[in-house]
Amino acid sequence: xxxxxxxxxxxxxxxxxxxxxxxxxxxDRLLLHEGSNHAFRTLAAWNRPVRRPRSAIACADHxxxxxxxxxxxxxxxxxxxxxxxxxxxxxxxxxDIVLFSHDDPLQGILHVxxxxxxxxxxxxxxxxxxxxxxxxxxxxxxAFGTGSSELAHILATQTLWQATPQRMRIIVDGRLGFGVxxxxxxxxxxxxxxxxxxxxxxxxYAGSAVRALxxxxxxxxxxxxxxxxxxxxxVAPDDTxxxxxxxxxxxPKGADLEKALGxxxxxxxxxxxxxxxxxxxxxxxxAALASWGTNPSQVVAVDEPIPDPANEGDPVRREAMKAAxxxxxxxxxxxxxxxxxxxxxxxxxxxARIEDLRAAAEVARRGRAVVPAYxxxxxxxxxxxxxxxxxxxxxxxxxxxxxxxxxxxxTGVNGDLVRPGERCASTSNRNYKGRQGPGSRxxxxxxxxxxxxxxxxxxxxxxxxxxxxx
Amino acid sequence: MTEPFxxxxxxVIPLDESNVxxxxxxxxxxxxxxxxxxxxxxxxxxxxxxxxxxxxxxxVFNRPDYQGAKIxxxxxxxxxxxxxxxxxxxxxxxxxxxxxxxxFGEIFFNNCFKRGVLPIKLPEGDVDKLFxxxxxxxxxxITIDLPAQTVAAGPDMTYxxxxxxxxxxxxxxxxxEIALTESYGKxxxxxxxxxxxxxxxxxxxxxxxxx
Numbered sequence: 001x002x003x004x005x006x007x008x009x010x011x012x013x014x015x016x017x018x019x020x021x022x023x024x025x026x027x028d029r030l031l032l033h034e035g036s037n038h039a040f041r042t043l044a045a046w047n048r049p050v051r052r053p054r055s056a057i058a059c060a061d062h063x064x065x066x067x068x069x070x071x072x073x074x075x076x077x078x079x080x081x082x083x084x085x086x087x088x089x090x091x092x093x094x095x096d097i098v099l100f101s102h103d104d105p106l107q108g109i110l111h112v113x114x115x116x117x118x119x120x121x122x123x124x125x126x127x128x129x130x131x132x133x134x135x136x137x138x139x140x141x142x143a144f145g146t147g148s149s150e151l152a153h154i155l156a157t158q159t160l161w162q163a164t165p166q167r168m169r170i171i172v173d174g175r176l177g178f179g180v181x182x183x184x185x186x187x188x189x190x191x192x193x194x195x196x197x198x199x200x201x202x203x204x205y206a207g208s209a210v211r212a213l214x215x216x217x218x219x220x221x222x223x224x225x226x227x228x229x230x231x232x233x234x235v236a237p238d239d240t241x242x243x244x245x246x247x248x249x250x251x252p253k254g255a256d257l258e259k260a261l262g263x264x265x266x267x268x269x270x271x272x273x274x275x276x277x278x279x280x281x282x283x284x285x286x287a288a289l290a291s292w293g294t295n296p297s298q299v300v301a302v303d304e305p306i307p308d309p310a311n312e313g314d315p316v317r318r319e320a321m322k323a324a325x326x327x328x329x330x331x332x333x334x335x336x337x338x339x340x341x342x343x344x345x346x347x348x349x350x351x352a353r354i355e356d357l358r359a360a361a362e363v364a365r366r367g368r369a370v371v372p373a374y375x376x377x378x379x380x381x382x383x384x385x386x387x388x389x390x391x392x393x394x395x396x397x398x399x400x401x402x403x404x405x406x407x408x409x410x411t412g413v414n415g416d417l418v419r420p421g422e423r424c425a426s427t428s429n430r431n432y433k434g435r436q437g438p439g440s441r442x443x444x445x446x447x448x449x450x451x452x453x454x455x456x457x458x459x460x461x462x463x464x465x466x467x468x469x470x
Numbered sequence: 471m472t473e474p475f476x477x478x479x480x481x482v483i484p485l486d487e488s489n490v491x492x493x494x495x496x497x498x499x500x501x502x503x504x505x506x507x508x509x510x511x512x513x514x515x516x517x518x519x520x521x522x523x524x525x526x527x528x529x530v531f532n533r534p535d536y537q538g539a540k541i542x543x544x545x546x547x548x549x550x551x552x553x554x555x556x557x558x559x560x561x562x563x564x565x566x567x568x569x570x571x572x573x574f575g576e577i578f579f580n581n582c583f584k585r586g587v588l589p590i591k592l593p594e595g596d597v598d599k600l601f602x603x604x605x606x607x608x609x610x611x612i613t614i615d616l617p618a619q620t621v622a623a624g625p626d627m628t629y630x631x632x633x634x635x636x637x638x639x640x641x642x643x644x645x646x647e648i649a650l651t652e653s654y655g656k657x658x659x660x661x662x663x664x665x666x667x668x669x670x671x672x673x674x675x676x677x678x679x680x681x
Contacts, residue, residue, distance in 0.1 A: 015654065015657055015658055015661045016654055016657050018635050018636050018650075019635040020635070021634045021635035021636060022634045022635060022636040022637070024651065024654060024657075024658075026658075026661055026662070026665065028672055034502070035501065035502070035553075035554065037502075038504070038505050038555060038556075041504060041505070046646070046648055048648070063502075080502060081502075084502050121671075121672070123669075124672065129553060130552075130553055131551065131552050131553040131577055144577075145553040145577055146553060146577060146580065146581075147553050147554070147555035147558065147577060147578075147580065147581035147584065148505065148555045149555060149581065149584035149585075149646075150580065150581075150584070153647060153648055153651065156648060157648065157651045157652065157658060158658065158662065159651060159658055161634075161636045161647055161650075161651070163634050195489065195547065195550065196546055196547045196550075196573055199547070199573050199574075199575075199576060200576070229547070229550065229573075229575075229576075231576050231577075252671035256670060256671035257671070259670070259671065260669075260671045263669070294489075295489050295491075295550075316488045316545055316546050316594075317488075319487075319488065320488050320489055323487075411498050411552075412498065413498050413499065413501070413502075430491075430493075430551060432491045432493045432494070432551060433493070433494065434493060434494075434497065434516065435493055435498075438497075438516065
């Protein structure tokens, strides 16, 4: 019988099923961060050891400051954050879990570091204590986030009880236009299906425009699956995937690699396999997008009028639009390219990999920032790579701040906050009320759009900027 | 261990909003508090309290009709966003034992069961009728029967809901999934042995050669 990519992976991981309902799923990889300290408390309360410590890695990412890191823990202005990192170090040490802490040369955001190390592999089930664990679906893995009790359950048993999700396929035909990024595509998809369209589903992204994406772009696309409501999203592995994995420290080598490749090449949805829902999107029609509201489905093209709630037929969406407009201090019919912004953030597990920084630097070199602009590489490996290419110099010369790696302004828990009432053009993933700090207003954009916004002080389609000044 | 959940008749807070994300349920600055006591205050902190810490009388949670409520009714997409389990813990600590909405953020939905809270998905039309019922009777109670999988409001409205067998059993009996899982200890060990033989490349000692 024809099976989907999701089914092929899921079915291989079913240990047992309970009364025809939830399945007990075997988990290959476990991804932890500071918030996972809660899971270690639960594990201690259960009085259980970690079953397979080396299936997990931990990264200090949410609570690390992005400046003053050379001073070690003493450089943490928020004492509670310093304590959380210290606790995480004790937990990792006590349970023999590999940790990339605040001072590690390989430190970075969990969802940037694990793929860099070759930990994220096709055909695996990957669970993390962070909702954006869906990023790893880019490699043809089933990857999703959980809360701390489920993490503790995996630490103790290497398994998790899960309802089997429905399957959705999103086919993006054609090609993305020049200067249109995976971020724009992801926002276009969420605009189409709604921020709840994916609830109950696991998504497979397919079609010519998806096949043409690099691994880093696929990670951006899959990262935003949860913002469309889905637990996760995935792309079938192909030569792009295998090329990325070559020579990664933890990817298989030699005879193991040959065996792995034989398996990985079977990880495709069979012809004739059926999906519970299928959505088609014309990739050539995707524009540079920006969010205007307080959920990631509320997006428009940069120069498109903000929609009028009066034209929305669904009463729940209409009320949500009105509330969003009030919070964002915007009116229907306004265009985002006419609205001044206060700051720019280029970073997060969505858009802080080397290709993202190259795209932003390519724009930054054409001018000078007129508002504060913060560039936060997704990992220290990305930071070193960018510096070896001179991107840090381009950003600094253009007046952008070049910082150390972490989640930073995406969640603000490390102290990197957008001030009340201020607008931030941000490459992150959530534009919820107060997400970047109490009263903050977030406009989700691509790295190129964010860099262009820094140069003009307005959300700007980078393709409309003139050529480099020099 | 959580308290066993069987039948509950309680006052309902009608929160007439969609897309209530977990950043609203528990602002991120509270997410490092050890999950446990103290989470009552952080539930909807920035909605319930003003900047000076005084209660915001306009927020539905603070209205006299709904004091002592144990059920929350909301619109589409309740609990979307971050995986923070403090959101489910805060719901429980506040005294809420059940949530009803047309759809939930899936991670939050699963976290609720771990903290003794029953999230119930009902069709949007049923949720609309419950909002109407409660609008006409502020402070009214409804009854949730978990073994029967029903929600009843007054004599004429009874709605059935679906729930996973593991989730239902753990909540009705008030125990953690870990006990159930460990009863499958041999099946897990056998699976793992077969799996390791079939996928030897996954057994790489993670981290050993990374630095």
